[in-house]
Amino acid sequence: MGDADGKRMNLTMLTDFYEITMGNGYFQNKLQDKIAYFDMFFRRVPDGGGFAVMAGVEQLILYLQELSFTDADIEFLSKKNLFNEEFLNYLRHFRFSCDVWAVPEGTPIFPNEPIVTVRGPIIEAQLVETMILLTINHQSLIATKANRIVRAAQGRAVVEFGSRRAQGYDGAMFGARAAFIGGCAGSACTIAERDFAIPAVGTMAHSWVQTFDHEIDAFRAYARTYPENCLLLVDTYNVLKSGIPNAIQVFNEEVVTRGFRPKGIRIDSGDIAYLSKKARKMLDDAGFPDCKILVSNSLDEYIIRDILVQGAEVDSFGVGERLITSKSEPVFGGVYKLVAIEDNGQVIPKIKLSENVEKITLPGRKQLWRLFEQGSGKAIADVITLADETIDETYVIFDPVHTWKRKTVTGFFAKKLLIQIFDKGTCVYKNPDLKTIQNYCRQQIETLWDEVLRFENPHNYYVDLSQALWDVREKLLVDCSVK
Ligand SMILES: Nc1ncnc2c1ncn2[C@@H]1O[C@H](COP(=O)(O)OP(=O)(O)OP(=O)(O)O)[C@@H](O)[C@H]1O
Ligand SMILES: O=P(O)(O)OC[C@H]1O[C@H](OP(=O)(O)OP(=O)(O)O)[C@H](O)[C@@H]1O
Ligand SMILES: O=C(O)c1cccnc1
Numbered sequence: 001m002g003d004a005d006g007k008r009m010n011l012t013m014l015t016d017f018y019e020i021t022m023g024n025g026y027f028q029n030k031l032q033d034k035i036a037y038f039d040m041f042f043r044r045v046p047d048g049g050g051f052a053v054m055a056g057v058e059q060l061i062l063y064l065q066e067l068s069f070t071d072a073d074i075e076f077l078s079k080k081n082l083f084n085e086e087f088l089n090y091l092r093h094f095r096f097s098c099d100v101w102a103v104p105e106g107t108p109i110f111p112n113e114p115i116v117t118v119r120g121p122i123i124e125a126q127l128v129e130t131m132i133l134l135t136i137n138h139q140s141l142i143a144t145k146a147n148r149i150v151r152a153a154q155g156r157a158v159v160e161f162g163s164r165r166a167q168g169y170d171g172a173m174f175g176a177r178a179a180f181i182g183g184c185a186g187s188a189c190t191i192a193e194r195d196f197a198i199p200a201v202g203t204m205a206h207s208w209v210q211t212f213d214h215e216i217d218a219f220r221a222y223a224r225t226y227p228e229n230c231l232l233l234v235d236t237y238n239v240l241k242s243g244i245p246n247a248i249q250v251f252n253e254e255v256v257t258r259g260f261r262p263k264g265i266r267i268d269s270g271d272i273a274y275l276s277k278k279a280r281k282m283l284d285d286a287g288f289p290d291c292k293i294l295v296s297n298s299l300d301e302y303i304i305r306d307i308l309v310q311g312a313e314v315d316s317f318g319v320g321e322r323l324i325t326s327k328s329e330p331v332f333g334g335v336y337k338l339v340a341i342e343d344n345g346q347v348i349p350k351i352k353l354s355e356n357v358e359k360i361t362l363p364g365r366k367q368l369w370r371l372f373e374q375g376s377g378k379a380i381a382d383v384i385t386l387a388d389e390t391i392d393e394t395y396v397i398f399d400p401v402h403t404w405k406r407k408t409v410t411g412f413f414a415k416k417l418l419i420q421i422f423d424k425g426t427c428v429y430k431n432p433d434l435k436t437i438q439n440y441c442r443q444q445i446e447t448l449w450d451e452v453l454r455f456e457n458p459h460n461y462y463v464d465l466s467q468a469l470w471d472v473r474e475k476l477l478v479d480c481s482v483k
Helices: 017-028 057-065 071-078 085-092 122-127 129-152 169-181 190-196 206-211 215-225 239-258 272-285 301-309 434-446 467-481
Strands: 035-041 099-102 116-121 157-160 231-233 264-267 292-296 316-319 335-343 346-349 366-373 379-386 395-398 406-409 412-416 419-423 463-465
Touching: 017 085, 017 122, 035 122, 035 129, 057 099, 057 129, 057 419, 071 085, 116 122, 116 129, 129 157, 129 169, 129 301, 129 335, 129 434, 157 169, 169 190, 169 434, 206 215, 206 231, 215 231, 215 239, 231 239, 239 264, 239 272, 264 272, 272 292, 272 301, 379 395, 379 467, 395 467, 463 467
Parallel strands: 157 316, 231 264, 264 292, 292 316, 379 463
Antiparallel strands: 035 116, 035 335, 099 116, 099 419, 335 346, 366 379, 366 412, 395 406
């Protein structure tokens, strides 16, 4: 894992202890060269949404590139008195040698799709489970939440204000990164610009206003310091009776006289719809129709939607705690499951059964495809195939549960979504810069039908299986039931 600025950070020991005890067990049973395939996938979209946004691949790459046990790690593990000397020696010389495929950051993703696949010696592929899950789960959760909030704002800028309420410093930094992928225009987090080139922006705190004897003195001092960039917080005492009148006076006296236009005001409490409409009128009447109104205060996608329905006159939103913690649903729930092993170079698909049909895994080495309608460019369906299959010009998609529901699709182009990022332990993928990922995310979401985008009861986007994969799964289900 990289520290946010790309500085290397060895997080090899950030793994669940059972990965190491199993590793020791595989080693004792001479299974260290056994090749296994693991898939990461998630089961449901947070907040009942229609899709999620993939994020975290960059940090996953940085983590995998740094995998190695230090002498201190080995000494620590040896003191557990659980592992024999040969295994500790194996760890001492450990080098990551797996192949890894991942869906690019910013791509809309759907339940049950393989979004990361790892192929390699079982001990290695198992060891990386914890960090793969925590990295992709966290950033995909925040990117997905941010994107909901951004869509609710209907083109108005959303700035991520959450660092102070994030769960830990890495929650703040990588959360800011994920929020930007999801469409936020900037972050209040300074390090997010230094390390990720996310525009760091800010207004002022109530403490600034409180420091002065009078609100107007606080505004004056700020305007004199930043006449070209003057945005005033107007709700410390009374928005309509003092905050806005004082702001208007200071804009006239300290900003306009210096040849600048005021940037805006921020309202951080009270009835945002009501206050913003009143504020807009007061600013317009005072000759400042270009002065922007930014609002904040425990916002989320539902409040934003609601206050816009009420006709709020808002230009941008500052959103903190409910975004950076994905408060309404703080778990992404991605899992990492063994799907195949190799025996003498032959891939043997494996399945995990469950009473709960939705929890039965998809066996085998696979590829994920998205079919786009030619012309409109709209996404028709995703298809999960075995890795060596191709999708031709005419393709029959069918519902994997209600298999009689079939449709022959033509006039589409198919895109592979699982891209190789590691080849035998070497990174073979150049992650795009963050702005490119943000643009790609927006474009890809535009390929989804509105029915998939809505917040309430979104349409279930089709994620189908190829006939070959369906057959493999069916055969394993039958075989397992007689075991
Ligand atoms: N017009 C509105 N419609 C729906 N929700 C709103 C509207 N205006 C504000 N809200 C939301 O209502 C909640 C009000 O929060 P809160 O109870 O803290 O009130 P407050 O006015 O901010 O009080 P305080 O001065 O203590 O901060 C916030 O989540 C805010 O975003
Ligand atoms: O509500 P959120 O969505 O998390 O948005 C961030 C909040 O953080 C700040 O308040 P805070 O009380 O921390 O500081 P302040 O003194 O500047 O108001 C800011 O004024 C927002 O209300
Ligand atoms: O710049 C701001 O206005 C800001 C920053 C962090 C949290 N709340 C507000």
